[in-house]
Amino acid sequence: MAQVPFLNLKAAYEELKPALDEALLRTAASGWYLLGDALKTFEAAYAAHTQTAHCVGVANGLDALHLGLAALGVGPGDEVIVPSNTYIATWLAVSAVGAVPVPVEPDEATFNLDPARIRAALTSKTRVILPVHLYGRPCDMGAIMALAHAHGLKVLDDAAQAHHAHYRGKPVGGLAHLTAWSFYPGKNLGAFGDGGAVTTDDPALADRVRVLRNYGSRVKYVNEVKGVNSRLDDVQAAVLSAKLPHLAKWNARRTALANRYLEALQGLPLTLPSMSSVEQSAWHLFVVRAPHRDALQKALKERGVDTLIHYPIPPFLQDAYAEFRPRAAEFSLAAQMAKDVLSLPMGPHLSIAEQDHVIAAVKASLS
Numbered sequence: 001m002a003q004v005p006f007l008n009l010k011a012a013y014e015e016l017k018p019a020l021d022e023a024l025l026r027t028a029a030s031g032w033y034l035l036g037d038a039l040k041t042f043e044a045a046y047a048a049h050t051q052t053a054h055c056v057g058v059a060n061g062l063d064a065l066h067l068g069l070a071a072l073g074v075g076p077g078d079e080v081i082v083p084s085n086t087y088i089a090t091w092l093a094v095s096a097v098g099a100v101p102v103p104v105e106p107d108e109a110t111f112n113l114d115p116a117r118i119r120a121a122l123t124s125k126t127r128v129i130l131p132v133h134l135y136g137r138p139c140d141m142g143a144i145m146a147l148a149h150a151h152g153l154k155v156l157d158d159a160a161q162a163h164h165a166h167y168r169g170k171p172v173g174g175l176a177h178l179t180a181w182s183f184y185p186g187k188n189l190g191a192f193g194d195g196g197a198v199t200t201d202d203p204a205l206a207d208r209v210r211v212l213r214n215y216g217s218r219v220k221y222v223n224e225v226k227g228v229n230s231r232l233d234d235v236q237a238a239v240l241s242a243k244l245p246h247l248a249k250w251n252a253r254r255t256a257l258a259n260r261y262l263e264a265l266q267g268l269p270l271t272l273p274s275m276s277s278v279e280q281s282a283w284h285l286f287v288v289r290a291p292h293r294d295a296l297q298k299a300l301k302e303r304g305v306d307t308l309i310h311y312p313i314p315p316f317l318q319d320a321y322a323e324f325r326p327r328a329a330e331f332s333l334a335a336q337m338a339k340d341v342l343s344l345p346m347g348p349h350l351s352i353a354e355q356d357h358v359i360a361a362v363k364a365s366l367s
């Protein structure tokens, strides 16, 4: 078998070619490319899909987080609880509004924020808890929302990896005060470029993001606040509308592949992701932990299997956050994960034959 790619984005296009071509051409021919009907149609469809009252499209996932925090009124002097082990966008959004990210270590069984550790990190300056549904697995939102209510805090969740994930039977998107989404091409629901959105049940928060994304303006040339230019364009919205009806089926394929991995990789010197009946993962990534990760990655590459590392350097060890360097020892769980996590090929177009090749390659590499 030829190289097994980590993720095959072209296959999604090929599966839906007529519908995607029609969406692209229809938008091109419409003569309207920003804040038009294609955007309104997608916003309504995604609000319905997430069972929320409002969806506001923005330019990317980082802006969804940034404008979400701005809508919550977070600014200089405020603290925001973030995971120590996340993609740096989560932290950058906090910095973008002038607030301070307060890293909290994960629960090793789930990779997600540990509610007990969040409680220990709260101060009089904490305004928001920003959980990330890492690798697609929903956080323990019941415990996090209860903690937030008890302390008068808001919750903005980063769902960039968790499209169509469910917590206690409810879709991610309406579990917190505000939810931030990314439609980066490699996400479970991906555009043909950058895209993002915020979902919420709160009309005032939705209205604030709507105004902020468009220069702080509701009426053309009338600017209420200092906004930004961060709109989800109509071409991307049309692409996302064409893909959305297939998301549930694509996630079901990911779940089937995850179950096959879990079954086949038992008993090897690997830590496999844990399962939960409460938290239905979107299986954005299938991440194992391996004591000799780099050697395993190299051996898999030689056997024709592409893997990735999410993420090799945690935010607190990046030059961008050099101020956290002296405190690095406080975040040893995240530092250890960066050394031993490995993401195996995963996606709705990974074939069973390809997955069997990956499984055989992992077994051969570890024997």
Ligand SMILES: *Cc1c(COP(=O)(O)O)cnc(C)c1O
Pocket: 060, 061, 062, 063, 086, 087, 089, 090, 132, 158, 160, 161, 182, 183, 184, 194, 195, 196
């Ligand atoms: C992808 C991602 C983002 C950022 O999304 P962009 O659309 O690339 O800006 C934020 N948080 C997490 C956890 C992500 O995986």
